[in-house]
Amino acid sequence: MTDYDRPHHLILGGARSGKSAFAEREALATSGAxxxxxxxxxxEAHDDAMAARIAHHRAHRDARWQTVEAPLQLGATLVQHDAPDTVILVDCLSLxxxxALAADCWEAERAGLIEALSACRGRVLLVSNEVGSGVVPLGELSRVFVDEAGRLHQALAGLCARxxxxxxxxxxxLKSSAPS
Known part of the structure; x- marks a missing residue:
């Protein structure tokens, strides 16, 4: 399968950059059939601030969307909902x-996502925070997060047409693989 056959789109940006709103507009505008x-x-809403963020996203989401909660097992969730007539938006990979890091299952989660995305027949839009533009964090867990996010984004960029x-x-x- 070439990039031309993969309609998937990786959307990166900083916190509050507008990446989620862009992804939703893009999904609906280019959804075809x-x-x-x-x-x-x-x-997951572990505190009031995150609960407010989740509520904000829900309130602004178009009514056409069916929401599926998947804090883990993202690859399996993609497989479960994939179909040629389906657009799937994942928000957000960095969360x-x-x-997955907190649950100590990152390697399996990452492998499951890559495998599932490679096989998806529908269109998938992946939203994630770009964290590689800052300084190297002091804390070990923060460094692991930044390193793994960067590796994940590079792998997904290779699988996505856009x-x-x-x-x-x-x-x-940054990338737009379209047949000439």
Whole structure:
């Protein structure tokens, strides 16, 4: 399978960059003959601030989206909901990465996602925080997170036809594999 056959789109950006809103607009605008829209949410509300963020995202989401909660087992969730007439938006990979590191199952989670994404027949949009532009963190866990996020983003960029970076609500296409 070539990049041309993979309609997947990796969308990176900083916190509050507008990446989620861009991903939702992009999914709905370029959905073609899609009949189902699945929103895989990876966040868990462990405090009031995160609960407010989740509520904000839910309130602004188009009613066409079916929400599926998947803080872990993202690959299995993709497989379960994949179909040629389906658009799946995963928000957010960096929260999922945090969940997997905390649960000490990162290697298996990463492998499961890569395998599932490679086999997906529907369109998948993946949203993640780009954290590689800052300084190297002092703490070990923070360094592991940044390193693993960078490795994950590189692997996914290779599997996706499009990669965008969103800054101040404005998307910048980093990769756009389109047949000429």
């Amino acid at each position: 899609a009949e189902r829209f699945i929103y895989i949410a990876t966040a 999922w990465l945090s969940n 990669v965008s970076l969103v800054v101040a609500g404005l998307p910048l296409d």
